[in-house]
Amino acid sequence: MAKILVQTGDFDVGAEIAVLTAGRTDIGGLGCFVGIVREDKAHDAPDRPIQALTLEHYPAMTARAIGRIVEEAERRWSLLGCTVIHRVGRMLPGENIVLVATAAPHRQAALDSTAFLIDWLKTKAPFWKREELPDGAGAWVEARAEDDAAAARW
Amino acid sequence: MAKILVQTGDFDVGAEIAVLTAGRTDIGGLGCFVGIVREDKAHDAPDRPIQALTLEHYPAMTARAIGRIVEEAERRWSLLGCTVIHRVGRMLPGENIVLVATAAPHRQAALDSTAFLIDWLKTKAPFWKREELPDGAGAWVEARAEDDAAAARW
Amino acid sequence: MAAVTKPLTVLYFAWLRERVGVSEETLTPPPEVRTVAELAVWLAGLDERHAAAFKDRKTVRCAVNQEFADPSTVLSPGDEVAFFPPVTGG
Amino acid sequence: MAAVTKPLTVLYFAWLRERVGVSEETLTPPPEVRTVAELAVWLAGLDERHAAAFKDRKTVRCAVNQEFADPSTVLSPGDEVAFFPPVTGG
Numbered sequence: 335m336a337k338i339l340v341q342t343g344d345f346d347v348g349a350e351i352a353v354l355t356a357g358r359t360d361i362g363g364l365g366c367f368v369g370i371v372r373e374d375k376a377h378d379a380p381d382r383p384i385q386a387l388t389l390e391h392y393p394a395m396t397a398r399a400i401g402r403i404v405e406e407a408e409r410r411w412s413l414l415g416c417t418v419i420h421r422v423g424r425m426l427p428g429e430n431i432v433l434v435a436t437a438a439p440h441r442q443a444a445l446d447s448t449a450f451l452i453d454w455l456k457t458k459a460p461f462w463k464r465e466e467l468p469d470g471a472g473a474w475v476e477a478r479a480e481d482d483a484a485a486a487r488w
Numbered sequence: 489m490a491k492i493l494v495q496t497g498d499f500d501v502g503a504e505i506a507v508l509t510a511g512r513t514d515i516g517g518l519g520c521f522v523g524i525v526r527e528d529k530a531h532d533a534p535d536r537p538i539q540a541l542t543l544e545h546y547p548a549m550t551a552r553a554i555g556r557i558v559e560e561a562e563r564r565w566s567l568l569g570c571t572v573i574h575r576v577g578r579m580l581p582g583e584n585i586v587l588v589a590t591a592a593p594h595r596q597a598a599l600d601s602t603a604f605l606i607d608w609l610k611t612k613a614p615f616w617k618r619e620e621l622p623d624g625a626g627a628w629v630e631a632r633a634e635d636d637a638a639a640a641r642w
Numbered sequence: 643m644a645a646v647t648k649p650l651t652v653l654y655f656a657w658l659r660e661r662v663g664v665s666e667e668t669l670t671p672p673p674e675v676r677t678v679a680e681l682a683v684w685l686a687g688l689d690e691r692h693a694a695a696f697k698d699r700k701t702v703r704c705a706v707n708q709e710f711a712d713p714s715t716v717l718s719p720g721d722e723v724a725f726f727p728p729v730t731g732g
Numbered sequence: 733m734a735a736v737t738k739p740l741t742v743l744y745f746a747w748l749r750e751r752v753g754v755s756e757e758t759l760t761p762p763p764e765v766r767t768v769a770e771l772a773v774w775l776a777g778l779d780e781r782h783a784a785a786f787k788d789r790k791t792v793r794c795a796v797n798q799e800f801a802d803p804s805t806v807l808s809p810g811d812e813v814a815f816f817p818p819v820t821g822g
Contacts, residue, residue, distance in 0.1 A: 369822055391821070395799075395814070431822075456820070456822030457818075458819070460819055460821075461821025461822070462745055462746035462821070475820045
């Protein structure tokens with residue numbers, strides 16, 4: 335029932351939400367999160383804004399790992415629909431990275447499952463971010479302890 | 489900075505999200521919640537599905553009350569954008585009721601402020617829902633203790 | 643305090659509006675009506691319709707001049723006082 | 733346990749891939765290499781590039797046959813073993 339995509343191209347948030355809700359009258363709440371490339375300072379070079387982000391992944395494992403995370407969400411909440419789209423490859427500041435959207439009879443399930451999915455995607459799916467700096471150098475983003483803490487709440 | 493609308497017509501979730509993020513490179517996460525009319529059983533007539541929902545409000549107060557709630561969210565989180573659209577009038581099952589969307593540098597602020605806004609909208613903005621039953625009868629929806637509890641968490 | 647008469651605008655929403663039969667009325671309660679709670683008691687004594695609206699007093703909420711208010715809120719001439727059930731939006 | 737040789741597919745991601753210089757290799761470790769942890773130690777001893785990749789051992793994570801695995805996971809012939817830093821997607 336869940337829609338899981340790993341792709342290089344962008345996604346259309348409005349279209350994905352429309353697909354989740356089309357023709358249904360049993361949904362009471364829809365939660366959605368979009369992760370976007372922020373033109374941040376590089377982790378190890380605070381004076382230089384990043385030029386791009388490259389997302390590497392483990393192709394043979396990624397969709398399966400996301401599927402496990404979605405199954406866990408479906409075990410915990412009564413979901414009427416779930417869409418996870420994660421981009422890979424090179425992305426510029428302002429571009430979408432990831433979409434999580436869930437539909438449920440009640441708002442709390444939609445909100446909680448959305449937060450759960452993005453927290454777990456950050457810590458339990460095989461993606462690695464590399465920041466591209468102005469001079470062509472690059473730096474792999476380090477995992478943050480607070481992401482592990484966020485995922486461990488669930 | 490926040491966009492607050494109280495209107496009878498529908499809204500376009502994708503278009504609203506696009507407006508929040510257009511041309512920006514400082515957003516890291518966007519949270520969104522859409523409340524939808526669920527074809528539920530009436531609260532006092534579990535054997536009869538509701539035909540429609542009518543949202544009454546206090547026009548002179550509504551936008552101001554929502555503004556206060558948004559200001560509180562902006563005090564608590566670093567938001568880069570916030571949109572709240574609440575419909576009033578008669579709506580059929582499957583139709584959108586309310587949209588909350590926030591943009592922030594980091595995902596936790598976007599997720600938390602989205603949940604906060606919808607929880608507070610449910611308990612601190614002057615809207616009243618009336619369910620329309622098949623025989624033309626109607627019943628005002630009663631406030632739920634769990635909504636107060638959800639709002640009080642914040 | 644001076645016992646001035648208070649022409650007030652009183653609004654009703656949801657089932658309070660249905661029971662009273664009007665959404666808005668302008669009323670001048672007697673000088674001893676100083677607070678929202680006293681106004682509600684006075685309104686409830688006006689007629690059967692108002693009595694029905696204020697019967698379930700603990701489920702009645704209010705706003706004064708478009709701000710949520712407590713029953714103990716003191717009223718001033720010209721105030722807009724709204725009575726309604728607990729809100730159910732979102 | 734029988735001391736069989738184990739032809740394994742070994743994958744590297746992110747900075748482990750950069751340090752080793754290849755994303756995938758097929759290797760047959762000696763029979764005494766039974767677990768993921770033992771494989772990492774053996775790989776680190778192969779040459780300077782592998783040594784660099786596994787230098788910071790506590791930041792290396794692994795998967796066996798596309799499932800996250802512990803260092804104590806016992807390997808079987810034909811397994812696909814991946815080494816990578818903690819994930820940073822989302």
